[in-house]
Amino acid sequence: MAQDPVCKMTVDENTAEGKTEYKDKTYFFCSAGCKETFEKEPDKFTEESSGHEHSRS
């Protein structure tokens, strides 16, 4: 299984509505809409360090 980077839904690679390759990685999407969203701003969804978590204790 793969995870749709846009909506975080779990998608089956075999039944995914869309897929795209970006920076040598393949991403799967639950719908064509998610694929379009991703392709508009791929960096927004592929940042390795997700978010800005400033964890202070």
Ligand SMILES: [Zn+2]
């Ligand atoms: Zn989706």
